[in-house]
Amino acid sequence: MKIGFLQMRSKFGEIKLNVKKALGLLERVNDAVIVLPELFNTGYIFRNKEELISLSEKVPGGYTTKQMKKIAKKNNLHLVFGLAQKVSEKVYNSAVYVSPGGKVDSYRKVHLYDREKLLFDHGRAFKTKSIKGAKLGFMICFDWMFPEAARSLALKGAQILCHPSNLVLPWGQDAMKLRCLENRVFGITANRIGVERRGTVRLEFTGNSQVVGPDGEVLISVGDRSESLKVVDVDISEADDKDINANNNVMEDRFPSYYSMLTRK
Amino acid sequence: MKIGFLQMRSKFGEIKLNVKKALGLLERVNDAVIVLPELFNTGYIFRNKEELISLSEKVPGGYTTKQMKKIAKKNNLHLVFGLAQKVSEKVYNSAVYVSPGGKVDSYRKVHLYDREKLLFDHGRAFKTKSIKGAKLGFMICFDWMFPEAARSLALKGAQILCHPSNLVLPWGQDAMKLRCLENRVFGITANRIGVERRGTVRLEFTGNSQVVGPDGEVLISVGDRSESLKVVDVDISEADDKDINANNNVMEDRFPSYYSMLTRK
Numbered sequence: 188m189k190i191g192f193l194q195m196r197s198k199f200g201e202i203k204l205n206v207k208k209a210l211g212l213l214e215r216v217n218d219a220v221i222v223l224p225e226l227f228n229t230g231y232i233f234r235n236k237e238e239l240i241s242l243s244e245k246v247p248g249g250y251t252t253k254q255m256k257k258i259a260k261k262n263n264l265h266l267v268f269g270l271a272q273k274v275s276e277k278v279y280n281s282a283v284y285v286s287p288g289g290k291v292d293s294y295r296k297v298h299l300y301d302r303e304k305l306l307f308d309h310g311r312a313f314k315t316k317s318i319k320g321a322k323l324g325f326m327i328c329f330d331w332m333f334p335e336a337a338r339s340l341a342l343k344g345a346q347i348l349c350h351p352s353n354l355v356l357p358w359g360q361d362a363m364k365l366r367c368l369e370n371r372v373f374g375i376t377a378n379r380i381g382v383e384r385r386g387t388v389r390l391e392f393t394g395n396s397q398v399v400g401p402d403g404e405v406l407i408s409v410g411d412r413s414e415s416l417k418v419v420d421v422d423i424s425e426a427d428d429k430d431i432n433a434n435n436n437v438m439e440d441r442f443p444s445y446y447s448m449l450t451r452k
Numbered sequence: 453m454k455i456g457f458l459q460m461r462s463k464f465g466e467i468k469l470n471v472k473k474a475l476g477l478l479e480r481v482n483d484a485v486i487v488l489p490e491l492f493n494t495g496y497i498f499r500n501k502e503e504l505i506s507l508s509e510k511v512p513g514g515y516t517t518k519q520m521k522k523i524a525k526k527n528n529l530h531l532v533f534g535l536a537q538k539v540s541e542k543v544y545n546s547a548v549y550v551s552p553g554g555k556v557d558s559y560r561k562v563h564l565y566d567r568e569k570l571l572f573d574h575g576r577a578f579k580t581k582s583i584k585g586a587k588l589g590f591m592i593c594f595d596w597m598f599p600e601a602a603r604s605l606a607l608k609g610a611q612i613l614c615h616p617s618n619l620v621l622p623w624g625q626d627a628m629k630l631r632c633l634e635n636r637v638f639g640i641t642a643n644r645i646g647v648e649r650r651g652t653v654r655l656e657f658t659g660n661s662q663v664v665g666p667d668g669e670v671l672i673s674v675g676d677r678s679e680s681l682k683v684v685d686v687d688i689s690e691a692d693d694k695d696i697n698a699n700n701n702v703m704e705d706r707f708p709s710y711y712s713m714l715t716r717k
Contacts, residue, residue: 297707297710298705298707300699300700301697301698301699301700302699304699304700305699309707311707311710312710313710313713329700332633332634332696332702333634333702333705333706334599334600334603334634335599335603335706335707335710335711335714338599338600338713338714339710339711339713339714342713342714342716343713358630358633358668361626361630362630362633362634365623365626365627365630368623368627369597369598369599369627403623431597432566433566434565434566434567434569434570435565435566435569435594437597437598440563440598441598441600442562442563442574442576442600443714443715443716444715445562445576445577445578445600445604446600446604446714446715447715448578448603448604448607448608449600449603449604449607449708449711449714449715450708450709450711450712450714450715451607451708
């Protein structure tokens with residue numbers, strides 16, 4: 188199975204321009220699972236809730252999802268991309284999934300980062316999606332900080348962590364290597380590049396999008412300069428082998444009964 | 453508070469020799485928390501259960517713990533060191549704690565690595581210890597692989613992860629940086645160096661003992677060659693600050709109610 192990422196710059200507020208650019212890159216690939224960055228269609232630094240609402244979209248009815256459904260169908264792609272999802276009065280920082288057949292689902296980011304807390308509502312569940320040949324798990328950017336996110340997805344059977352990101356902290360990509368290793372799953376981190384300035388806020392996105400394997404090794408990556416789409420052919424069943432030697436299995440060796448602290452506040 | 457590690461070679465089966473070497477290094481330091489390697493007094497590759505039993509010791513009554521109590525008292529040290537702990541018919545891979553005042557406690561390794569499973573009984577709880585000015589949490593070597601171990605300790609209030617190790621896999625030290633970062637605690641990994649050969653089994657221990665801070669940064673480390681004792685003066689209260697920006701706190705931002713998978717098998 189081919190899996191990969193689309194790394195790009197986004198221009199704040201220019202949804203059609205950003206989507207068009209993504210579609211141009213997606214034209215080049217067929218028969219693959221591709222992850223795009225978090226909020227790839229809008230940019231990141233919303234001045235206030237009103238601005239966020241004005242740039243949010245319904246799923247599946249909104250412009251971005253409709254466009255992505257077209258290319259997914261045309262090129263036989265499973266796509267995972269970030270957008271601001273409007274659900275009645277609430278707005279979520281979501282990862283939308285669209286299938287080649289037109290199915291749509293979304294994960295609403297649980298662990299919101301910094302000012303996102305002032306703008307978005309947080310999601311309330313970790314989510315997986317079975318597609319032909321693989322089970323996807325969804326997490327967004329800062330979810331990497333909490334080992335519970337990737338672990339919950341792996342325990343639900345996710346074989347590939349689909350991780351749309353707008354990473355600005357220096358540790359995210361390295362952390363994902365350990366998240367993949369400790370759960371023995373694949374991970375696709377699709378990050379933005381470039382600088383976004385709005386008023387006094389300036390953020391530099393760190394690029395270095397990557398696909399990581401169950402051994403924690405980086406299978407493909409790019410730097411922090413190029414807008415690109417990269418895919419790698421992997422054997423997804425490797426994520427089902429949780430053994431790390433003749434006596435250890437990272438899932439069977441867990442002792443849930445000693446982990447009771449983890450579900451307490 | 454001064455915290456640090458003792459990194460050394462151990463000669464298999466030569467308890468008195470190994471303890472003597474450790475004592476020689478410990479003579480040079482006062483008023484500190486020092487972590488020693490896993491099974492530092494016996495070496496690691498036991499041929500069978502009988503050999504393990506013959507090299508195991510009672511705690512606090514055994515030879516090694518008695519010797520460590522003497523130096524702890526003399527130099528005002530809090531020591532954490534690994535040994536094979538005999539408890540009636542069972543043997544645990546334990547981290548023993550001794551205080552300057554002669555108090556003794558032990559943590560029994562929960563996540564046993566590879567052939568350890570054929571030899572040792574596993575522990576059944578994560579453990580912390582309050583000392584003057586800090587709360588210690590205990591984990592041993594391969595416990596690093598399971599994020600639940602460090603997280604459980606941090607949730608119990610541990611400010612310093614004391615991590616006696618015999619690391620042979622390439623990821624342990626890097627993983628501990630993330631364990632410290634994701635929990636915003638200090639971590640002391642004390643590793644062995646050198647090669648141990650017994651029969652057909654050969655293991656090379658990776659050294660690179662380190663003290664990591666709550667930002668995931670390595671505060672002190674050594675390579676994989678020198679037998680040495682290193683300490684660094686740290687402000688333990690940094691581990692109480694779980695904020696990473698004005699809006700995020702790595703503990704308060706957890707959503708235990710969404711983590712129910714973690715306590716299921």
